[in-house]
Amino acid sequence: MKRAFIMVLDSFGIGSSKDADKFGDHGSDTLGHIAEACFKGEADIGRQGPLHLPNLTALGLGKAAELSTGRVPPGMDENAEITAAYAYASEISSGKDTPSGHWEIAGVPVLFDWGYFSDKENSFPQALLDKLVERADLPGYLGNCHSSGTVILDELGEEHMRTGKPIFYTSADSVFQIACHEETFGLDRLYALCEIAREELTEGGYNIGRVIARPFVGDKAGNFQRTGNRHDLAVEPPSPTMLKKLVDEKNGEVISVGKIADIYAQQGITKKVKATGLDALFDATIAEMKQAPDMSIVFTNFVDFDSTWGHRRDVAGYAGGLELFDRRLPELMEQVKEDDILILTADHGCDPTWQGTEHTREHIPILIYGPKVKPGSLGYRETFADIGQTIAHYFGLSEMDYGKSML
Numbered sequence: 008m009k010r011a012f013i014m015v016l017d018s019f020g021i022g023s024s025k026d027a028d029k030f031g032d033h034g035s036d037t038l039g040h041i042a043e044a045c046f047k048g049e050a051d052i053g054r055q056g057p058l059h060l061p062n063l064t065a066l067g068l069g070k071a072a073e074l075s076t077g078r079v080p081p082g083m084d085e086n087a088e089i090t091a092a093y094a095y096a097s098e099i100s101s102g103k104d105t106p107s108g109h110w111e112i113a114g115v116p117v118l119f120d121w122g123y124f125s126d127k128e129n130s131f132p133q134a135l136l137d138k139l140v141e142r143a144d145l146p147g148y149l150g151n152c153h154s155s156g157t158v159i160l161d162e163l164g165e166e167h168m169r170t171g172k173p174i175f176y177t178s179a180d181s182v183f184q185i186a187c188h189e190e191t192f193g194l195d196r197l198y199a200l201c202e203i204a205r206e207e208l209t210e211g212g213y214n215i216g217r218v219i220a221r222p223f224v225g226d227k228a229g230n231f232q233r234t235g236n237r238h239d240l241a242v243e244p245p246s247p248t249m250l251k252k253l254v255d256e257k258n259g260e261v262i263s264v265g266k267i268a269d270i271y272a273q274q275g276i277t278k279k280v281k282a283t284g285l286d287a288l289f290d291a292t293i294a295e296m297k298q299a300p301d302m303s304i305v306f307t308n309f310v311d312f313d314s315t316w317g318h319r320r321d322v323a324g325y326a327g328g329l330e331l332f333d334r335r336l337p338e339l340m341e342q343v344k345e346d347d348i349l350i351l352t353a354d355h356g357c358d359p360t361w362q363g364t365e366h367t368r369e370h371i372p373i374l375i376y377g378p379k380v381k382p383g384s385l386g387y388r389e390t391f392a393d394i395g396q397t398i399a400h401y402f403g404l405s406e407m408d409y410g411k412s413m414l
């Protein structure tokens with residue numbers, strides 16, 4: 008029985024890549040800087056002391072980080088016995104966003120430039136805004152700027168509730184985000200509005216990667232909370248990913264846990280399971296691994312590292328999340344049978360010690376574990392697509408256009 012389990016720790020970079028200066032990210036290091044802060048006792052909220060990741064360390068995380076940056080992050084055991092194959096990889100896609108990272112992982116790098124709304128204020132073209140107001144019959148809109156998604160709720164959430172005007176915002180990513188109150192505006196209305204925005208952005212040739220519904224609850228600034236009903240409307244990958252090939256060429260199964268299906272615009276996905284929060288995502292992943300058939304992929308995105316801790320620049324939160332992941336990792340490993348492979352990786356960085364609130368251009372770790380996988384270094388990988396090519400090779404699919412198989 009052949010199954011591949013792919014776990015993306017969203018934003019878990021392990022040191023800036025060679026081209027990071029183009030993004031203003033030279034020197035960023037999500038894992039390294041978290042480990043440093045923990046080691047200095049600067050991340051003792053909800054957890055204590057040096058970063059404790061014994062299971063990830065045994066899979067080669069510290070070694071992969073050492074290959075990337077020249078040093079094992081402080082607190083990680085340099086002499087641990089290594090039980091997996093490990094590597095670090097850089098990204099060839101032009102952006103450091105989630106779809107680019109995930110598509111490249113699946114063998115389809117994004118070599119074109121996305122469209123961006125780069126003006127910090129009055130970010131969206133008036134023609135687009137007018138269309139949305141008209142088609143969705145809106146009383147107007149709020150925002151129309153760059154912002155962190157939690158900050159903007161404190162600033163505009165109450166006005167939104169009072170006026171019924173949706174909050175439109177963007178970031179350095181290729182995104183059009185719409186925040187609306189689940190109850191006063193309504194979740195279905197928000198989703199319908201996002202569908203309209205998706206159509207207008209696609210038909211208007213704006214080349215925007217994602218429209219994101221950002222529903223929230225609460226009743227005043229300070230207590231607004233975003234909910235698990237976030238929904239991403241992505242454009243489709245420009246060519247078939249290894250997920251789609253597994254389904255089309257081998258009649259295989261691809262089970263999405265968390266936002267994977269949304270990120271690939273539902274392409275090459277045969278089953279979707281949603282869950283909110285690290286523990287729930289873990290539970291859902293294990294349940295799916297237990298019943299995954301031959302020739303299947305269980306593919307999970309652990310979004311909290313990015314959205315709950317990375318973008319919020321919450322070092323202690325991120326460290327605590329990693330420690331929780333590490334504690335539960337043996338439960339995942341236990342499901343890896345004879346011919347199966349488990350791959351732990353990331354899609355970009357989001358260094359919680361870095362300036363601003365955006366992603367960081369970093370190397371990702373690639374840890375490959377399985378009874379038949381030879382432990383040891385797989386060195387530097389020029390593209391995340393080496394993961395896609397490895398999976399294509401493993402399942403006997405037609406070759407991907409990018410990447411080299413690591414196994």
Ligand SMILES: O=P(O)(O)O[C@H]1O[C@H](CO)[C@@H](O)[C@H]1O
Pocket residue numbers: 105154155156157177178179180182184219314318364365
């Ligand atoms: O600040 P929030 O809304 O979490 O936004 C983050 O999430 C979006 C999609 O990844 C990006 O725009 C990023 O900046």
Ligand SMILES: [Mn+2]
Pocket residue numbers: 017018104105108313354355
């Ligand atoms: Mn991401």
Ligand SMILES: [Mn+2]
Pocket residue numbers: 105313314318357366
């Ligand atoms: Mn993000």
